[in-house]
Amino acid sequence: MKITDLMIERAMVLDMQATTKEGAIDELIASLERNGRINDPKLFKEMILKRETQSSTGIGDGIAMPHAKTKAVNEATVVFGRSKQGIDYQALDGQPSYLFFMIAAPEGAADVHLQTLAALSRLLIDHEFVEQVKNANSAGEVVKLFNDKQAEHDAEEAKEKAAKSVQTPSPSKEEKFVVAVTACPTGIAHTYMAEDALKKKAKEMGVAIRVETNGSEGAKHVLTKDEIARAAGVIVAADKKIEMARFDGKKVLQTPVSDGIRKPEELINKALNGQAPVYHAEGGATENDAPEANASIWSRIYKDLMNGISHMLPFVVGGGILLAISFLFERLGKDNTIFQMLSAIAGGDTGAFHFLIAILAGYIAMSIGDRPALMPGMVGGFLAASSNAGFLGGLAAGFLAGWVIILLKKVFSGLPRTLDGLKPILLYPVFGLLITGGLMYYILDPIFKWVNTGLIGALDHLGTGNAVVLGIVLGGMMAVDMGGPVNKAAYTFAIGVFTSSGNTNGLMMAAVMAGGMVPPLAIALATSLFKHKFTEDERKAGITNYILGLSFITEGAIPFAASDPLRVIGSSIIGAAIAGGLTQFWNINIPAPHGGIFVVLLGNHAILFLISIIIGAVISGLILGLWKKPVTEK
Numbered sequence: 001m002k003i004t005d006l007m008i009e010r011a012m013v014l015d016m017q018a019t020t021k022e023g024a025i026d027e028l029i030a031s032l033e034r035n036g037r038i039n040d041p042k043l044f045k046e047m048i049l050k051r052e053t054q055s056s057t058g059i060g061d062g063i064a065m066p067h068a069k070t071k072a073v074n075e076a077t078v079v080f081g082r083s084k085q086g087i088d089y090q091a092l093d094g095q096p097s098y099l100f101f102m103i104a105a106p107e108g109a110a111d112v113h114l115q116t117l118a119a120l121s122r123l124l125i126d127h128e129f130v131e132q133v134k135n136a137n138s139a140g141e142v143v144k145l146f147n148d149k150q151a152e153h154d155a156e157e158a159k160e161k162a163a164k165s166v167q168t169p170s171p172s173k174e175e176k177f178v179v180a181v182t183a184c185p186t187g188i189a190h191t192y193m194a195e196d197a198l199k200k201k202a203k204e205m206g207v208a209i210r211v212e213t214n215g216s217e218g219a220k221h222v223l224t225k226d227e228i229a230r231a232a233g234v235i236v237a238a239d240k241k242i243e244m245a246r247f248d249g250k251k252v253l254q255t256p257v258s259d260g261i262r263k264p265e266e267l268i269n270k271a272l273n274g275q276a277p278v279y280h281a282e283g284g285a286t287e288n289d290a291p292e293a294n295a296s297i298w299s300r301i302y303k304d305l306m307n308g309i310s311h312m313l314p315f316v317v318g319g320g321i322l323l324a325i326s327f328l329f330e331r332l333g334k335d336n337t338i339f340q341m342l343s344a345i346a347g348g349d350t351g352a353f354h355f356l357i358a359i360l361a362g363y364i365a366m367s368i369g370d371r372p373a374l375m376p377g378m379v380g381g382f383l384a385a386s387s388n389a390g391f392l393g394g395l396a397a398g399f400l401a402g403w404v405i406i407l408l409k410k411v412f413s414g415l416p417r418t419l420d421g422l423k424p425i426l427l428y429p430v431f432g433l434l435i436t437g438g439l440m441y442y443i444l445d446p447i448f449k450w451v452n453t454g455l456i457g458a459l460d461h462l463g464t465g466n467a468v469v470l471g472i473v474l475g476g477m478m479a480v481d482m483g484g485p486v487n488k489a490a491y492t493f494a495i496g497v498f499t500s501s502g503n504t505n506g507l508m509m510a511a512v513m514a515g516g517m518v519p520p521l522a523i524a525l526a527t528s529l530f531k532h533k534f535t536e537d538e539r540k541a542g543i544t545n546y547i548l549g550l551s552f553i554t555e556g557a558i559p560f561a562a563s564d565p566l567r568v569i570g571s572s573i574i575g576a577a578i579a580g581g582l583t584q585f586w587n588i589n590i591p592a593p594h595g596g597i598f599v600v601l602l603g604n605h606a607i608l609f610l611i612s613i614i615i616g617a618v619i620s621g622l623i624l625g626l627w628k629k630p631v632t633e634k
Contacts, residue, residue, distance in 0.1 A: 042537025368402025475580015
């Protein structure tokens with residue numbers, strides 16, 4: 001791909017005036033709009049900001065590459081911007097950004113933005129070239145610099161391909177040779193920057209190297225068995241999982257992809273000198289298998305918990321909604337074949353709901369202890385479910401199994417190398433299951449059975465006042481961060497009650513569903529009633545929030561919350577809390593864990609549930625509309 005085919009000289013902003021990250025984004029978007037490359041600046045900005053929430057596109061070394069693929073783009077474009085004073089773009093290295101490449105890709109254009117990011121990354125790894133771009137005197141000079149650099153890069157690639165096509169003898173054992181794999185979460189910029197940094201430094205050091213990239217377009221330059229076998233060491237500079245089994249028995253240096261960019265010489269030297277642990281495949285342990293030491297204990301717990309919940313949710317949603325539908329057919333008689341079919345596949349001892357706690361526990365354990373922890377975690381979850389230790393017992397089983405495997409890896413790390421093959425197929429399964437199962441059976445299951453039974457009993461006998469307070473708290477939590485940890489905590493609690501026995505199965509679910517539906521509906525209502533307080537683009541986006549709100553997709557409110565957090569979140573919490581409290585005041589039961597308005601008829605008081613949501617949304621919408629200041633359209 002030729003970068004300059006997407007660049008427009010007249011669109012370049014060689015002296016940016018922005019002093020903030022959002023200001024820089026606005027300035028570049030304005031250039032795209034002036035040159036007719038986008039048709040909806042508001043939507044395009046929303047998509048740019050949405051991408052920034054995943055991780056900053058300020059990739060470091062003074063460079064930022066914000067990008068978005070959306071229907072708001074008329075034609076694929078790269079708009080170049082340069083800030084002489086530098087802008088705090090929240091770059092990954094914490095340094096100011098000076099060069100900006102905003103990539104706009106139309107919705108139907110395959111992966112043009114990914115290809116552009118990869119191509120840019122390969123060129124911008126050269127610091128001398130970056131300095132030349134910084135000091136260019138005109139847009140024409142910028143284009144010439146990129147054309148020359150592209151031609152140089154293409155010539156090097158052609159030379160490398162030609163060299164590979166020539167049959168050469170295998171290198172001697174004395175030759176310095178390492179292999180590497182680079183990968184970043186998005187599979188774009190850092191993947192290729194690390195590749196080029198490693199190759200460039202290896203060339204300077206006189207070391208032969210082969211680098212495989214696991215990018216957005218899949219694995220490229222895949223390492224062969226022969227290359228892996230004869231390499232002195234393996235460098236894995238990756239921030240996501242890659243295929244590791246092929247490195248069994250090799251000394252593997254596992255490091256963040258950023259180290260591949262910033263510390264290539266150090267990594268190559270360590271690989272050559274054998275300063276890396278031996279990697280053991282088949283689910284076995286390496287010396288670095290413990291959970292991330294640098295992360296806080298709460299962030300690790302949250303990550304492990306979310307891994308379990310994310311794998312469990314399809315069972316909750318699919319099984320829960322089908323189970324709720326089965327109740328409608330049950331009214332025709334329990335001999336009804338549709339009722340029996342839905343019950344079999346969704347609930348009972350064979351359906352999706354039967355797996356909930358086991359899946360939760362298994363994938364929490366796997367997040368902690370990797371693949372060897374999956375089996376004891378799932379069995380521990382089944383024990384919790386069958387003994388009525390419930391959701392809380394499943395959580396305990398998952399964390400227990402994960403840490404048991406971590407402990408076993410430490411215990412067995414001193415065994416002779418010849419016994420390494422026994423660890424994943426014999427030692428971890430037997431001892432992991434025995435310890436996890438034994439502790440669950442004799443200690444944790446009885447404890448959590450008592451806790452779970454007490455909790456369900458307390459919920460069953462909540463007075464109206466206490467139930468309303470709990471509904472207010474859960475509903476309000478759903479609007480605090482609209483899909484973040486607080487929102488997930490409330491939803492997880494409701495799922496825990498939902499999966500347990502008792503008459504309260506759908507009460508808490510009604511509270512969190514109502515609370516989650518209010519924010520987007522309130523925003524939609526405010527943009528309709530108080531049009532002078534929202535821009536035209538905000539009013540258009542507000543219409544979509546009617547649909548998102550009715551579908552129980554709280555995240556539709558996030559763009560509005562990001563631009564005006566105090567007013568949007570503040571008003572949303574009030575309305576969501578009121579809606580959640582009303583569901584408990586009217587004893588509303590929604591026997592489905594998701595679906596919004598589409599599962600309302602499955603509840604016991606469908607009209608009252610809708611009224612609860614309407615009241616909460618109206619109150620939030622009025623507060624937001626009255627609180628916001630009028631805007632002046634440019």
